[in-house]
Amino acid sequence: MSANETLVLALPKGRILDELEPVLAKADIQPEAAFHDSRSRQLRFATNHPGLDIIRVRSFDVATFVAFGAAHLGVAGNDVIMEFDYPELYAPVDLDIGHCRLAVAEPKALVKDDDPSRWSHIRVATKYPGITRRHFAARGVQAECIKLNGAMELAPKLGLCRRIVDLVSSGKTLAANDLVEVDHIADISSRLIVNRAAFKTRPREVGDWIERFREAGDAV
Numbered sequence: 001m002s003a004n005e006t007l008v009l010a011l012p013k014g015r016i017l018d019e020l021e022p023v024l025a026k027a028d029i030q031p032e033a034a035f036h037d038s039r040s041r042q043l044r045f046a047t048n049h050p051g052l053d054i055i056r057v058r059s060f061d062v063a064t065f066v067a068f069g070a071a072h073l074g075v076a077g078n079d080v081i082m083e084f085d086y087p088e089l090y091a092p093v094d095l096d097i098g099h100c101r102l103a104v105a106e107p108k109a110l111v112k113d114d115d116p117s118r119w120s121h122i123r124v125a126t127k128y129p130g131i132t133r134r135h136f137a138a139r140g141v142q143a144e145c146i147k148l149n150g151a152m153e154l155a156p157k158l159g160l161c162r163r164i165v166d167l168v169s170s171g172k173t174l175a176a177n178d179l180v181e182v183d184h185i186a187d188i189s190s191r192l193i194v195n196r197a198a199f200k201t202r203p204r205e206v207g208d209w210i211e212r213f214r215e216a217g218d219a220v
């Protein structure tokens with residue numbers, strides 16, 4: 001990581017990017033035009049700041065790019081941050097966007113005869129095997145996780161498992177699939193994340209961006 005290298009900000013594609021637009025505007029970060037062109041195959045973008053470029057990657061990959069120092073800063077949900085638990089990441093600003101919760105759900109029909117305090121081993125479909133294992137291990141339950149990358153809500157009806165761990169916002173996806181929340185794991189929102197080594201070696205520049213995002217998050 002050299003001292004005059006352009007700083008790289010990793011942003012997630014998808015829903016967070018929409019909520020992030022006003023934060024970027026308040027932080028006076030204007031990406032080049034191709035960033036807003038959905039047909040463009042470009043992945044790295046210049047901004048109105050000569051020392052700052054943006055890369056657009058999948059939400060889970062934001063944490064990996066930043067943890068390995070390939071990007072200096074990024075925006076990720078704390079679901080992603082918690083799942084990887086990278087020691088190299090520092091998450092100094094809660095941007096107050098991307099609000100949802102991580103929860104355990106099971107079929108409505110199972111709930112009345114089920115007693116979570118008696119679980120000793122459960123099988124769970126989830127995109128978050130790390131968080132799920134740690135959450136249950138802390139209460140002495142062994143969680144066998146089946147990793148899926150989406151549409152977890154299908155798993156119980158198709159006999160893959162009886163429980164899932166997934167993000168819930170309005171609750172509509174659970175309801176549409178006859179599932180109910182039985183346990184809350186964590187409240188989720190998106191954070192500015194920073195590579196610790198980059199902050200140590202370039203405290204002034206990285207610190208300036210942290211302050212800008214803090215002010216932008218407060219103002220939106």
Ligand SMILES: Nc1ncnc2c1ncn2[C@@H]1O[C@H](COP(=O)(O)OP(=O)(O)OP(=O)(O)O)[C@@H](O)[C@H]1O
Nearest residue numbers: 014015016058059077078079080098099100167169
């Ligand atoms: N229903 C939701 N409401 C609010 N925030 C959400 C919701 N679902 C996901 N998020 C937040 O948005 C982030 C990105 O989720 P999104 O569903 O856009 O991407 P993804 O499907 O995980 O990404 P990819 O397509 O790259 O795998 C999540 O990590 C979480 O922090």
Ligand SMILES: O=P(O)(O)OC[C@H]1O[C@H](OP(=O)(O)OP(=O)(O)O)[C@H](O)[C@@H]1O
Nearest residue numbers: 150151166167168169170171172173174
């Ligand atoms: O409580 P709700 O408001 O219904 O939102 C929850 C849904 O949103 C997310 O899915 P997303 O739309 O990102 O789809 P995917 O996980 O299948 O990619 C999440 O994985 C849930 O399925």
